[in-house]
Amino acid sequence: MAFITESHLRALLSQGLPNPFRLSDGDRLTPAARDFLHDRGIPIAGAPVVSSTGGGDKLKPKAEIPVGVSNRHIHLSEEHVRLLFGQGYVLTPLKELSQRGQYAAKETVSLVGPKGLIKDVRILGPSRGETQVEISRTDGFQLGVHPPLRLSGDHTDTPGIALYGPKGLIVIERGVIVAKAHIHMSPGDAARFGVAHGDRVSVQTHGERPLTFGDIAIRVHADFSLDFHLDTDEANAAFLKQGDYVSISAGGSNAARAKG
C-alpha cells in the first residue's frame, strides 16, 4: 500500500518507468501522478474499473485502455506555418502528447467558416505534408462547415476553411475532417488484444452514462502508446474525460477479416 506522487515518478524517470505501470493492492496515484503517466503514454495496470453501481458487474471486461480526448486542433504543412506565422518560424512545443514525437504547440490560429469563427485553435506539431483541421460536429455547426467522418490523412471529399494567423490568412480547399475515433497501440498490445492494424472493434465505456462505440479503427505502430482517441462530442456524450479507461467489447481480427 502506497501513495504514489508525481515527484515519486519523476525520481524513477532516470532508471526508466515500468510500462505498464503496475499498482499493487491499495496503491493510490495522485491525480498529478496519473496525468504524468498518461502524458507519457504509460498505461496503468491494475487500475480499478470505474463502476457506477458498485456491484453486480461480474461480466464487465477489464477497462484498461486510457482515454485521450481530442479537442479541435490543426496540423499544418511547413508552407502553411510560414504563411501564418512568418518566414523561418518554428512552432514552440508546449506539451508532449501521448503519441511519441507529437506535441501541442504554443501557437494557435482562428478558424473562419461561412457561419462563424472559432478563435485560439491549437496547432499540433510537428508539421505535416498536408494541412489537416480536426473539428467536432458541434464546431461544424458553429462554423457552417460540415466535414465527413475520416481517419487522419484521408482528405477525399472534405471541405476547406479559412485560417487566420498572426502573419497571414490562408484558405485551404480541403482537409477539414471530423476525426474518426480510433485506438493507437503497439504490436505487443495488438497481440494481447487479438487485433491487427485496420481492424474495427467496439469500445465499451464505463462512466455514468455507459456507451458502446462501434466501428472503432485499430492503428498499430511500434511508436504508438495505448490510447483511445475520440473527440469532445463523443467524450461528452459518454461522460468521459482524459485519463478514464475503456475496454474493447467486440470485434478484432476475425470479425474484420470475415467482413473483408
Ligand SMILES: [Zn+2]
Ligand atoms: Zn490519434
